[in-house]
Amino acid sequence: MRYFFILNPGSKGGKSKATFERIVSFLHQRGVNFDYRLTKDLDDAYTLSVEGNKKNYDVIVAVGGDGTINRVISGFYDLQGRRISKSKLAVIHTGMSPDFCKSYDLPLDIDQALYAVLKGECEKIPIGKINYLGEYDKRLDGRPLCLNHQNLQTSYFACCSNIGLGALVAKGANSGIRDLIGDFAGTLVSVIKTLLRFQSVNFTVTLDSRKQVLEKVYNIFVGKTTYIASGLKVKHQLSHIDPRFYTLTVKNVGLANWVSVLKKLYSAKEFANNNTMCLQYAQRIEVYGSSQNHELEFDGDPRGFLPCVIESAKDPLEVICDKSKG
Numbered sequence: 645m646r647y648f649f650i651l652n653p654g655s656k657g658g659k660s661k662a663t664f665e666r667i668v669s670f671l672h673q674r675g676v677n678f679d680y681r682l683t684k685d686l687d688d689a690y691t692l693s694v695e696g697n698k699k700n701y702d703v704i705v706a707v708g709g710d711g712t713i714n715r716v717i718s719g720f721y722d723l724q725g726r727r728i729s730k731s732k733l734a735v736i737h738t739g740m741s742p743d744f745c746k747s748y749d750l751p752l753d754i755d756q757a758l759y760a761v762l763k764g765e766c767e768k769i770p771i772g773k774i775n776y777l778g779e780y781d782k783r784l785d786g787r788p789l790c791l792n793h794q795n796l797q798t799s800y801f802a803c804c805s806n807i808g809l810g811a812l813v814a815k816g817a818n819s820g821i822r823d824l825i826g827d828f829a830g831t832l833v834s835v836i837k838t839l840l841r842f843q844s845v846n847f848t849v850t851l852d853s854r855k856q857v858l859e860k861v862y863n864i865f866v867g868k869t870t871y872i873a874s875g876l877k878v879k880h881q882l883s884h885i886d887p888r889f890y891t892l893t894v895k896n897v898g899l900a901n902w903v904s905v906l907k908k909l910y911s912a913k914e915f916a917n918n919n920t921m922c923l924q925y926a927q928r929i930e931v932y933g934s935s936q937n938h939e940l941e942f943d944g945d946p947r948g949f950l951p952c953v954i955e956s957a958k959d960p961l962e963v964i965c966d967k968s969k970g
Contacts, residue, residue, distance in 0.1 A: 645677065648680070648692075650708075651708065652682075691719070698729065704731050704732070705735070705761060710742070713737075714945070717802055720961060734761045743869070743873055743874070763966075765964065766963060770868050770884060772954060774798070774799055774805060776796075776948040776951070780938050780949040786934070787951065788930050800957060803867055803868070803871060804866065804878075806866075808937060815834075818944075831874035832875070843936070846859050848931075850932075851926035852926045858893055860896045861893060861895045862897055865893075870912060878892050889926060890925055
């Protein structure tokens with residue numbers, strides 16, 4: 645077996661050096677055949693993942709936070725959503741918010757994660773494909789994405805994409821506050837600060853060819869997993885083999901009922917659709933361009949601009965797991 649470790653030294657506020665030394669020592673002691681590279685930035689994780697896939701490593705290991713994991717996942721796919729190799733993904737989480745690991749019950753303890761990597765048991769998981777713009781284009785306000793646009797971007801995500809206030813919340817949470825007061829508290833503070841200044845937006849969306857105009861929207865969550873980010877969760881009905889996404893729209897919220905909405909999002913309890921929270925399911929989601937709010941976020945980081953198209957990758961991803969926990 646050949647292993648390729650992609651290590652992000654900037655994860656957890658740059659405090660991962662000791663963890664990296666521990667990982668390398670563990671592997672050397674067991675005579676593991678491995679290579680490793682350090683990333684210079686998150687985009688470097690994508691480039692290294694593509695390199696690892698093209699070299700047909702048996703296992704590519706993302707060592708970092710959800711941002712690193714997201715870029716490494718994208719390196720497994722071509723622009724059409726097909727896998728480019730038979731490599732498997734493994735994860736050793738060294739970041740702040742382990743949403744990917746919690747979503748698929750991957751071990752967070754470093755030694756347990758390393759033992760799982762060497763054991764090599766796998767699970768196939770669905771991956772979301774998202775097309776969007778690398779730069780805002782006002783010509784597409786109120787219009788769907790043009791798939792031959794010169795700034796078209798294609799990426800992949802495993803947990804959740806957010807349209808609305810999600811990008812602002814992520815920017816606030818990633819600004820350093822989580823390093824000071826912790827992941828949960830830092831993200832909650834960012835959510836509250838964003839809500840105090842955010843103006844609701846009207847979005848045009850298409851869910852499996854059903855066009856809708858959603859008014860006074862604060863956020864549209866699109867995902868496949870329970871965990872959204874840093875304690876935020878969605879109770880849904882999807883299995884791992886379901887080709888659909890959930891779309892949770894939060895809208896028409898006043899100061900009086902924001903506490904109730906946040907309680908539902910942090911508790912992941914079932915709720916009936918109403919004028920404030922609406923849960924739907926679709927295989928293909930389009931969100932049109934918006935002059936009022938055009939940024940989007942997925943798997944924890946602001947990444948680009950509306951309009952966007954979200955659908956499943958054509959191939960699932962094989963992820964190293966710890967089946968002894970099942």
